[in-house]
Amino acid sequence: MGRSPCCEKEHTNKGAWTKEEDERLIKHIKQHGEGCWRSLPKAAGLLRCGKSCRLRWINYLRPDLKRGNFTEEEDELIINLHSLLGNKWSLIAARLPGRTDNEIKNYWNTHVKRKLISRGIDPQTHRCLNANNKNPRNVSMQTDDETIAIRNDVGFKVIAAAEEYSNCSSVEFLHPQINLDLSIRPPHLY
DNA sequence: AAGCACATCAACCGCCAGGCG
DNA sequence: TCGCCTGGCGGTTGATGTGCT
Numbered sequence: 001m002g003r004s005p006c007c008e009k010e011h012t013n014k015g016a017w018t019k020e021e022d023e024r025l026i027k028h029i030k031q032h033g034e035g036c037w038r039s040l041p042k043a044a045g046l047l048r049c050g051k052s053c054r055l056r057w058i059n060y061l062r063p064d065l066k067r068g069n070f071t072e073e074e075d076e077l078i079i080n081l082h083s084l085l086g087n088k089w090s091l092i093a094a095r096l097p098g099r100t101d102n103e104i105k106n107y108w109n110t111h112v113k114r115k116l117i118s119r120g121i122d123p124q125t126h127r128c129l130n131a132n133n134k135n136p137r138n139v140s141m142q143t144d145d146e147t148i149a150i151r152n153d154v155g156f157k158v159i160a161a162a163e164e165y166s167n168c169s170s171v172e173f174l175h176p177q178i179n180l181d182l183s184i185r186p187p188h189l190y
Numbered sequence: 191a192a193g194c195a196c197a198t199c200a201a202c203c204g205c206c207a208g209g210c211g
Numbered sequence: 212t213c214g215c216c217t218g219g220c221g222g223t224t225g226a227t228g229t230g231c232t
Contacts, residue, residue: 051217110199
């Protein structure tokens with residue numbers, strides 16, 4: 001026996017949301033606010049499960065979403081936060097107003113990963129992909145991307161050493177403007 | 191123009207933690 | 212204390228778009 005489903009699967013729509021469904025969801029939340037997701041679909045006249053409604057609202061319909069391409073600053077912020085937090089997309093998203101965890105996760109998997117690999121950086125560990133490149137004396141033999149990777153790797157060690165002598169994390173060390181207070185609060189309070 | 195491969199991203203799934211009776 | 216319920220999260224899927232041959 002598997003776990004019980006989150007809702008009555010036979011009577012719910014799945015897949016892409018229609019314009020009418022979006023409008024119903026927006027109208028309901030505008031009138032009643034974000035309440036109990038489980039009971040929302042029935043109250044809003046939607047044949048969807050609560051989870052689906054929540055996801056649609058959080059990731060697509062919320063009025064405070066930024067949409068559009070990520071800026072270079074956001075790129076670097078994501079990379080730095082990921083190096084500290086790993087795949088904690090919700091925590092990373094909390095540092096980027098108007099962005100959702102799903103959006104950042106997708107962006108990471110489609111763009112940032114490749115960007116780091118092209119720099120010779122392992123996207124999971126944020127360290128040099130090729131161990132041979134770790135020797136700074138080899139720099140003259142490297143391409144630009146490889147050189148950047150070596151600098152990053154050397155920088156990583158320097159930062160790690162610096163952290164030992166201060167209470168400051170590497171992201172704060174490199175980007176003092178980044179707020180690393182990871183306590184949870186509504187996005188408008190950041 | 192057609193067919194294929196690859197990229198993108200919205201949406202789903204299953205798991206987990208925390209609240210509550 | 213225990214078990215159920217719900218919300219939230221990260222991983223994954225699949226439909227659609229885009230570029231190339």
